[in-house]
Amino acid sequence: MVDFIQNCLDGVMVGSSYALLAIGFTLIFGVMRRLNLSYGPSIMLGAFVGTLVYLEFQMGGFAVAVATVIGAVLAGIYVERLCFWAIRQGAAVASMVSSFAIWMQLEEIVTVFFPERTYPFPPLADRTAIEIGPFFLKLENLIMFACAAGLTVLLQVLLYRTRFGLALRAVSENPRAARFMGINIGRVTFWAFALASALGGVAAYLIIGTDAQITPLFGLWATFKGLIAMMLGGMGSIPGAILGGLLLGVVEAQSTWYLGTEYRDLAAYALLFLFLVFRPGGLMGQVAAERERAALRRV
Amino acid sequence: MLRTEALSRAFGGLQALAELSLEVAPGEIFGLIGPNGSGKTTLFNVVTGVYPASAGRVWLGGEEITNLKPAQVIRRGVARTFQNLRIFQRMTVFENVWAAQHGLPTLRPRELVLPDRAAEAERRAEVRRLLEATGLADRAEMLAGGLPLPDQRRLELARALARDPALLLLDEPAGGMTPRETEAMAALIREVAAPGRTCMVIEHKMDMISALCGRLCVLNFGRKIAEGAPDAVLSHPDVLEAYLGHEAGDA
Numbered sequence: 124m125v126d127f128i129q130n131c132l133d134g135v136m137v138g139s140s141y142a143l144l145a146i147g148f149t150l151i152f153g154v155m156r157r158l159n160l161s162y163g164p165s166i167m168l169g170a171f172v173g174t175l176v177y178l179e180f181q182m183g184g185f186a187v188a189v190a191t192v193i194g195a196v197l198a199g200i201y202v203e204r205l206c207f208w209a210i211r212q213g214a215a216v217a218s219m220v221s222s223f224a225i226w227m228q229l230e231e232i233v234t235v236f237f238p239e240r241t242y243p244f245p246p247l248a249d250r251t252a253i254e255i256g257p258f259f260l261k262l263e264n265l266i267m268f269a270c271a272a273g274l275t276v277l278l279q280v281l282l283y284r285t286r287f288g289l290a291l292r293a294v295s296e297n298p299r300a301a302r303f304m305g306i307n308i309g310r311v312t313f314w315a316f317a318l319a320s321a322l323g324g325v326a327a328y329l330i331i332g333t334d335a336q337i338t339p340l341f342g343l344w345a346t347f348k349g350l351i352a353m354m355l356g357g358m359g360s361i362p363g364a365i366l367g368g369l370l371l372g373v374v375e376a377q378s379t380w381y382l383g384t385e386y387r388d389l390a391a392y393a394l395l396f397l398f399l400v401f402r403p404g405g406l407m408g409q410v411a412a413e414r415e416r417a418a419l420r421r422v
Numbered sequence: 423m424l425r426t427e428a429l430s431r432a433f434g435g436l437q438a439l440a441e442l443s444l445e446v447a448p449g450e451i452f453g454l455i456g457p458n459g460s461g462k463t464t465l466f467n468v469v470t471g472v473y474p475a476s477a478g479r480v481w482l483g484g485e486e487i488t489n490l491k492p493a494q495v496i497r498r499g500v501a502r503t504f505q506n507l508r509i510f511q512r513m514t515v516f517e518n519v520w521a522a523q524h525g526l527p528t529l530r531p532r533e534l535v536l537p538d539r540a541a542e543a544e545r546r547a548e549v550r551r552l553l554e555a556t557g558l559a560d561r562a563e564m565l566a567g568g569l570p571l572p573d574q575r576r577l578e579l580a581r582a583l584a585r586d587p588a589l590l591l592l593d594e595p596a597g598g599m600t601p602r603e604t605e606a607m608a609a610l611i612r613e614v615a616a617p618g619r620t621c622m623v624i625e626h627k628m629d630m631i632s633a634l635c636g637r638l639c640v641l642n643f644g645r646k647i648a649e650g651a652p653d654a655v656l657s658h659p660d661v662l663e664a665y666l667g668h669e670a671g672d673a
Contacts, residue, residue, distance in 0.1 A: 286524060287534040293510055293521045300508035302492050303470070303501070305525025305585065 125257045130376040136264035137333075138372020139271035143326035144349030145356060145364035146278065147319035153295035153359045154315040157215045161202045161222040163346030164229040166323035169195025170331050170341060171233050174242050184245050184332075192324035198229065199320025203313060226342065233339045240338060247332030267329040274325060275365060281318075282361070291315055295359070323349075351395050357405025366406050370394075423448040423620040424469065424589055429478035431461075431468050431644075438464040440644040441478065446589075448483075451611070451621045453635035453652070455628075457664055461644035462624045463505060466591050470502055471495045482589065497525070501587035503578040505594045505624070511567030515558055518566050518577055519549045522584035549584065555614045556580040557606075572603045576610065583615060590615060592623045596630055608634050632656060640664065 144163075151159045172194030173187040180186075206222040247263040282288035293301040294311045302308060327345065331337045348371065356367025371391060378390030398405065424446040431439040439461045446452045454462050467473045469480055471492040479488045482498055490498075510518050523529065523545055533541070553559045556576045561569065566577060575595055582590055595611060596604040608630045615621060625631045631638065632652035640648040640655060642664040648655045655661060 281535070285535050285537065286529070289513075289517060289521045290524055290534070292513060292517075293524075296510045296512055297508055300504070300510065301521075303496060303508075304522045304581070305493070305496050306521070307493065307525065 126380060127377070129258050130380050131373050132258060132260065133264065134373030134376030135369050136260075136268040136372070137376065138352075138369040139268045140326045140330050140368075141348045141352045141371050142365045142368025143271050143274065143322050143329075144345055145352035145368045146275070146361055147323040147326070148349045148353045149356075149359060149361055149364040150291075150315050150319040150322075152353070153361075154291060154312050155207055155218075157207065157218045159202065159206065159222050160219060160346060161206065161225045161229065162199075162319070162323060162349060163344065164226045164342030165198035165202050165320060166191075166195040166327045166345055167337075167339065167342035168198040168229050168233060169193070169320070169324045170244070170327040170337055171237060171242075171339075173328065173331075174237070174244055174337055177245050178242070184247075187245050188325070188328045191328045192321050195324030195327065196317050196320045199316050199323070200313070201225075203316040207312065207316070208309065226346075230339055230342055237339065241336045242338075244331045244335055244337045246335040247329060263333050267333065270325060270329055274322060278318075278322070278361075287311075287314065351391060353405075354395060355398055355405055357407035360405070360407040363405055363407030370406070423450075423483055424622070425481040426465075426469070427479045427481075429465070429468060429480060430476045431464055431473055432476045437644050439468065439475075442641070442644070442646055444639060444646070444649075446620060446622060448620055449618075450637065451616050451623060451635045453631040453638040454622055454624045454641065455626070455631060455638060456641035456647075460641040460664075462641055463593055464644070465641075466502060466593055466622075466624070469495070470500060470591070493525075496585070499585075499588035500591065501582035501585045501589075502591035503575070503582050503593055503595060505597060507571075507574050507578055509566045509574055509577055509581070511565065513566055514563050515553065515566050515569065515577055516549060516562040519552055519580050519584045520546070522581040523549070526585065552580045552583055556583075556610060572599050572607070575599070575607065579607075579610065579615060588619055590619055590621045592621060592625075594624055594626065596625060596627055604630050628656060 148159070148162055151162065169191045173191030176182050176190040177187045202222060202225050206218050206225055210218045210221060247266055249262070251262045252259045253262065253265070282292060290301070290306045290311050293304060293306055294308055298308055323345070327341070331341065352367040352371045353364050354367070355370055356363030356365070371394070374390055374394050375387050379387045382390065424444070426442055426444045428441040428443055429439055430437070430441055442465065454465065456462055464473070468475050471490050471494065474489045479486060481487065482500065485498070487495055487498060510521065513521065528541070530538070550559065550562070553562050556579060558573060558576055558580060561573065566574065569577060575597070579592070579595060592611065596607045599607060604627055611621065611623065611634060623631065623635060635652060637650060638652050638655045639646055640661050647660045647664060648658040
């Protein structure tokens with residue numbers, strides 16, 4: 124039982140960073156109704172900008188974090204201009220395919236400049252753990268969780284307390300109506316991309332900082348984790364993305380402990396498969412659908 | 423206020439609007455009627471830039487707005503409601519109207535993230551005033567998707583008014599309403615929406631439209647078949663023919 128709870132604690136903390144990735148995917152999907160496969164690779168590029176700052180200028184954690192976020196935002200904007208702004212209305216498949224092409228391109232660019240398999244990255248914290256009763260909490264995991272939770276709250280404030288958030292929600296719900304409310308859809312999309320990339324940049328810094336090393340494969344990894352967490356939660360729902368990320372983290376932690384590391388990803392894919400078959404709307408998708416049906420009944 | 427000159431719009435072989443020339447005077451409530459598919463909503467869509475015109479021109483208060491983008495038309499003081507409602511269902515009633523103030527010239531870009539407290543308090547008060555006027559004040563915090571249909575139509579009207587438009591285009595504002603609700607909507611348009619601005623109303627309900635509008639235009643197959651005061655227009659033989667077909671004599 125102690126093990127099980129310990130795994131849940133670890134899973135929730137690691138899952139908080141998956142949740143950030145899933146929120147990034149959800150923001151873009153919500154506004155565009157298109158999948159951006161390049162999301163992971165663009166924040167991977169940002170993380171390599173951070174690595175560059177670390178290796179070349181010997182700068183510490185904070186500077187690396189800032190460089191990572193700036194790099195991720197610039198790469199995200201590049202993706203938005205090429206895959207989404209240039210390919211306008213109706214061409215959802217074209218956008219997705221071109222985001223795949225940009226994925227390959229970003230990975231190539233990074234491997235040209237960073238040919239080794241792995242590079243060092245400043246660790247998030249030293250390997251201390253805090254003991255609470257029978258449980259251990261790793262400092263780096265606590266930092267990760269605190270940052271993710273803080274950002275999620277900030278995002279919630281931005282979405283529900285500011286006009287920018289209002290415009291973003293309007294565009295994601297009904298772009299044709301939003302246009303007649305004087306909302307500039309192109310501009311909202313642009314900033315949604317920048318915001319999603321910034322969140323992804325922070326997530327990348329936290330995750331890579333925990334490993335203390337980075338590889339170009341991080342892009343693939345981040346796209347997978349973010350996508351799976353988003354699908355588990357229900358596409359287009361931010362609370363769903365958070366729950367999906369946490370669930371993925373917990374399932375991974377449990378399967379690592381009880382089955383072994385080699386089964387970790389297998390368990391994640393099995394979970395995704397079960398959801399797709401038995402609950403295709405995800406955790407929150409069903410809630411949203413139910414609420415919509417209830418609303419329609421009242422009409 | 424709004425003038426169209428030989429405005430046409432074709433969808434493939436279908437002539438949705440055929441050389442339509444209209445002039446709506448400032449301050450009037452102008453009715454637009456006609457059988458289903460006669461081009462009424464298409465006119466709204468061409469005027470607001472949703473579809474480009476195939477031929478012809480549109481002027482708004484002396485400025486030509488033919489084929490401008492919706493955003494550009496909206497910025498020139500045009501607002502509209504939709505026949506098939508387009509409210510933001512997952513937002514509250516308040517937020518729907520609040521969102522409609524977006525892009526108003528008084529809203530500075532930095533206020534998107536950092537609100538100016540005084541200005542924002544004034545805008546929120548304006549939203550509440552509009553909800554009060556449209557009878558939605560007690561439902562301000564409800565999700566808009568849960569409102570009954572007549573309230574959703576009122577919400578669309580409140581949202582259009584939030585932009586304080588010079589020209590208001592109402593597409594079937596009483597669609598699906600009972601006679602009582604229709605009357606309330608007519609009163610709302612007359613007393614709250616119309617004063618100080620020009621309105622164009624598409625509606626199928628003849629009682630409502632003839633009580634509300636000073637002048638009417640009747641469309642059939644994209645063409646104007648009659649225009650003038652409601653009484654004269656509604657007894658025009660071509661109009662009876664268009665609406666009632668060959669049973670016109672029995673009506």
